Amino acid sequence: MLETSFLNKQFTNPLVLASGILGVTAASLNNVIKNGAGGVTVKSISLEPRTGHPNPTMVPYKHFFINAVGLANPGIEKAIEELIKFKKLSNAPLIGSIFAGTPEEFGEITERICEAPIDFLEVDISCPNVSREFGDPFAYSVSAVEKITKSVKIKSKVPISIKLSPNAWNIDAIAKAAEASGANAITAVNTISGMMIDVHARRPVLHNKQGGISGPALFPIALKCVYDIFKAVKIPIIGTGGVTTGEDALAMIMAGATLVGVGSAVYFRGVDCFAKITSEMEEIMKEEKIKSLDEIKGVAHS
Ligand SMILES: Cc1cc2nc3c(=O)[nH]c(=O)nc-3n(C[C@H](O)[C@H](O)[C@H](O)COP(=O)(O)O)c2cc1C
Known part of the structure; x- marks a missing residue:
């Protein structure tokens, strides 16, 4: 009922772990598969290891998380080892993820990560928490998106998905530019910029002051982004942002x-949220007499 084909690869269900949520270790990625995910995305990897921002980096609220982890990761050497290990543990589709500071560096890390047995490559050009280091995210600019997509595409051995930002007012035009430059898919969206202030401490809750908002509060924003992108491009979309229930997941597909x-649903509902969300999807589909996800993809547009 939930089987999904994405760029000629079969997924047992459409749910994939979003990047950055459970790191890069083979054991933790495999645990997500055991808990019902159809596929996994690894934390975004850079050429060199990064420690990220000082704590506090992540604070939970009732309807959202705010984080400024700052792209902490063990670097490409260690990541390749873990991705090889993961593929020995599981047959499930594996989405690599990379980020870099320049188009040239994006090309370089693409070449390296393709040494690992990844099925797809997600390109993180939309992290809102590292602008002091890297400037505005590339995902805000059509010309930057074109340059990076081309430099990744030329080096990649697997299909690429460009990960976009809900902060871009013209996300549909940005998606179109990625598609025209060779992207095979679009991931929409990354976190949206925000901040919280602790009134007792009289200062921002995050050490980085500002961060990215994820979780249920992001859902309607992400849904609109996916809806707008679907109208603009022909390539498939990985709809991400605030999905917490089976109803949310079906709405994303209808968009x-x-x-x-x-x-973030992993933090709100536990790592078994994948099994919970898929069984909620199946329940609604039975009730609504929906036999396959193909039947409802983009149906909200008609
Ligand atoms: C703690 C944390 C770390 C994240 N790290 C990354 C990352 O390394 N690369 C990336 O592309 N997105 C990263 N994201 C964004 C998520 O992949 C996702 O796009 C976003 O959280 C919205 O989905 P959600 O509401 O289901 O969490 C991170 C999000 C969180 C909460």
Whole structure:
């Protein structure tokens, strides 16, 4: 009922772990598969290891998380080892993820990560928490998106998905530019910029002061982004942002997503949120007499 084909690869269900939520270790990625995910995305990897921002980096609220982890990761050498290990543990589709500071560096890390047995490559150009280091995210600019997509595409051995930002007012035009430059898919969206202030401490809750908002509060924003992108491009979309229930996942598919990224729901509902969300999807589909996800993909547009 939930089987999904994405760029010629079969997924047992459309839910994929979003990048950055459970790191890069083979054991933790495999645990997500055991808990019902159709596929996994690894934390975004850079050429060199990064420690990220000082604590506090992540604070939970009732309807959202705010984080400024700052792209902490063990670097490409260690990541390749873990991705090889993961593929020995599981046959499930594996989405690599990379980030870099320049188009040239994006090309370089693409070449390296393709040494690992990844099935797809997600390109993180939309992290809102590292602008002091890297400037505005590339995902805000059509010309930057074109340059990076081309430099990744030329080096990649696997299909690429460009991960976009809900902060871009013209996300549909940005998606179109990625498609025209060779992207095979779009991941929409990353976190949206925000901040919280602790009134007792009289200062921002995050050490980085500002961060990215994820979780249920992001859902309607992400849904609109996916809806707008679906109208603009022909390539498939990994709809991500605030998906917490089976109803949310089906709405994402009705907006036009093929796969559905699940991130903060892991913190809100536990790692078995994948099994919970898929069984909720099946329940609604039975009730609504929906036999397959193909039947409802983009149906909200008609
Ligand atoms: C703690 C944390 C770390 C994240 N790290 C990354 C990352 O390394 N690369 C990336 O592309 N997105 C990263 N994201 C964004 C998520 O992949 C996802 O796009 C976003 O959280 C929205 O989905 P959600 O509401 O289901 O969490 C991170 C999100 C969180 C909460």
